[in-house]
Amino acid sequence: MLFREYALMDGLGIAEAVRKKDISAAEAVDAAILAIERLDPEINAVTFRMFEGARNVAAGHSSEGPFSGVPILLKDIAAGTCAGTPCTMGSSLLSRNISDHDCEVVARYKSSGTIILGKTNLPNFGTNGTTEPRSFGPTRNPWDLTRSAGGSSGGSAAAVASGMVPIAHGTDAAGSLRVPASHCGVFTLKPTRGRISAGPDAGEFVGGLGTVHVLTRSVRDCAAMLDATSGYVTGDPYIAPAPTEAFLTSAERDPSRLRIAFSAAAPNGAAVDQECVAAVRSAAQLCHDLGHHVEEASPVFDFRLMSEAFVLLHSAHWGGQANGLLGSLGRAPEPHELEASVIAWARVGAERSAIDYGRAQRSINGISRAIGYFFESYDVFISPCSSEPPLPLGVLDAMEPMFDRFLESMWSNMAFTAQFNCTGQPAMSVPLHWTSDGLPVGVQFAGRFGQENTLLSLAGQLERARPWAARRPTFKGSKHIGG
Numbered sequence: 001m002l003f004r005e006y007a008l009m010d011g012l013g014i015a016e017a018v019r020k021k022d023i024s025a026a027e028a029v030d031a032a033i034l035a036i037e038r039l040d041p042e043i044n045a046v047t048f049r050m051f052e053g054a055r056n057v058a059a060g061h062s063s064e065g066p067f068s069g070v071p072i073l074l075k076d077i078a079a080g081t082c083a084g085t086p087c088t089m090g091s092s093l094l095s096r097n098i099s100d101h102d103c104e105v106v107a108r109y110k111s112s113g114t115i116i117l118g119k120t121n122l123p124n125f126g127t128n129g130t131t132e133p134r135s136f137g138p139t140r141n142p143w144d145l146t147r148s149a150g151g152s153s154g155g156s157a158a159a160v161a162s163g164m165v166p167i168a169h170g171t172d173a174a175g176s177l178r179v180p181a182s183h184c185g186v187f188t189l190k191p192t193r194g195r196i197s198a199g200p201d202a203g204e205f206v207g208g209l210g211t212v213h214v215l216t217r218s219v220r221d222c223a224a225m226l227d228a229t230s231g232y233v234t235g236d237p238y239i240a241p242a243p244t245e246a247f248l249t250s251a252e253r254d255p256s257r258l259r260i261a262f263s264a265a266a267p268n269g270a271a272v273d274q275e276c277v278a279a280v281r282s283a284a285q286l287c288h289d290l291g292h293h294v295e296e297a298s299p300v301f302d303f304r305l306m307s308e309a310f311v312l313l314h315s316a317h318w319g320g321q322a323n324g325l326l327g328s329l330g331r332a333p334e335p336h337e338l339e340a341s342v343i344a345w346a347r348v349g350a351e352r353s354a355i356d357y358g359r360a361q362r363s364i365n366g367i368s369r370a371i372g373y374f375f376e377s378y379d380v381f382i383s384p385c386s387s388e389p390p391l392p393l394g395v396l397d398a399m400e401p402m403f404d405r406f407l408e409s410m411w412s413n414m415a416f417t418a419q420f421n422c423t424g425q426p427a428m429s430v431p432l433h434w435t436s437d438g439l440p441v442g443v444q445f446a447g448r449f450g451q452e453n454t455l456l457s458l459a460g461q462l463e464r465a466r467p468w469a470a471r472r473p474t475f476k477g478s479k480h481i482g483g
Helices: 003-007 011-019 025-043 051-059 104-111 154-162 178-184 219-229 247-251 274-289 303-329 340-351 354-374 403-413 419-423 452-465 476-480
Strands: 046-049 071-075 115-120 144-148 167-172 187-190 211-216 259-262 293-296 380-384 427-434 440-447
Touching: 003 025, 011 025, 011 219, 025 046, 025 051, 025 071, 025 115, 025 154, 046 154, 051 115, 071 104, 071 154, 104 115, 104 167, 104 219, 115 154, 154 167, 154 178, 154 211, 178 187, 178 211, 178 427, 178 440, 187 219, 187 452, 211 219, 219 247, 219 452, 247 452, 259 274, 274 293, 274 380, 274 427, 274 440, 274 452, 303 340, 303 354, 303 403, 303 419, 340 403, 354 419, 380 452, 427 452, 440 452
Parallel strands: 071 115, 071 167, 259 293, 259 380
Antiparallel strands: 046 115, 167 211, 187 211, 187 427, 380 440, 427 440
């Protein structure tokens, strides 16, 4: 299989070629390995390679499963544990932290027919809006190698955008799927809380704020993978409402006329770049042109209260993980192994009480209900994914010694996504806009709780109306890719 042909196909396209015996799974894997070897020296998206194992799996691969023979990468985080591989969480501190089992979602990836090629880069413990860990170095945005790919699923987003793989795993507890997708010009959907299991190692991610899914080039890949990975597992604390039909079926048909609200104003009052404003207004106009009812409106909630509660829940989660791992290490971490922001998150968690945690949960509940009432009047809400196009590398500094300053820079960039982690609603980033200098700017579409079918149906309609697959980043390694 030619590298050029591979790089222009989505996952379902590769799987169809494997089923028809136009190519073999081994050829698809070899093409993906070649892509990583050619492209990753510039991008730095892949931190752990599993090429020999992938070739062995491909050699005995059957043609069963919707993604038969499709190469995939996993984000190197605890919510993507894969038996026999390290889970470093973006820190060389954990280079010997070898997983002894697959988590549920990885087991379902394998059952769907995908072949895992390696692990992708992420910020130290996933706690930053850019992927620039000191242990592994920055992941560079394929559209401009001086800029950030976003975080915390930046390695996965850059791998898909550059053409290494058609699908990559990621997580989202504050926007960590949607912001990297926006910055890298790919598609993603953060599913409804409880749609994809966190088992067997956890009942929930980050106090219910987090979830897991994939970044893709096409809407149909995202939808089909949601079909393949969603569903309750014994012991899960949440059960998402049953879908009205297969998610892939929804993605392949136009939705009925939707009532859509839009706003480009940041709920915390942060400045919003005019390119992000233009992206939202253009998306709203496109939805109007497609026959939907569109008007300017937005949910009202207390962003300051949300921020305080959000930080406490995250600090309890990350602080607990960091302290537990340090306790088992038996030595103090080196400066490059644990960054200032991670230490600060852990410190906040240690300083607060169980009463504070309960208060934060009540705050999140109140905010969730306020936003939920807004969606009784609207099917979909359009906003930016980020308040700015991709930032230069180094701006969101995880070594910032003042935690308040670090949080301020994070919230100024990620003011639009975290509220839908609080509510548990599905929200997607759709690559509909590029700046005058060629940088992607994704648009966020949030839907009602449990209504991924509606979002995916709308996403498919938008993709058909304004296709983005032909847009490809240009950098030295990308000369091998046509289109």
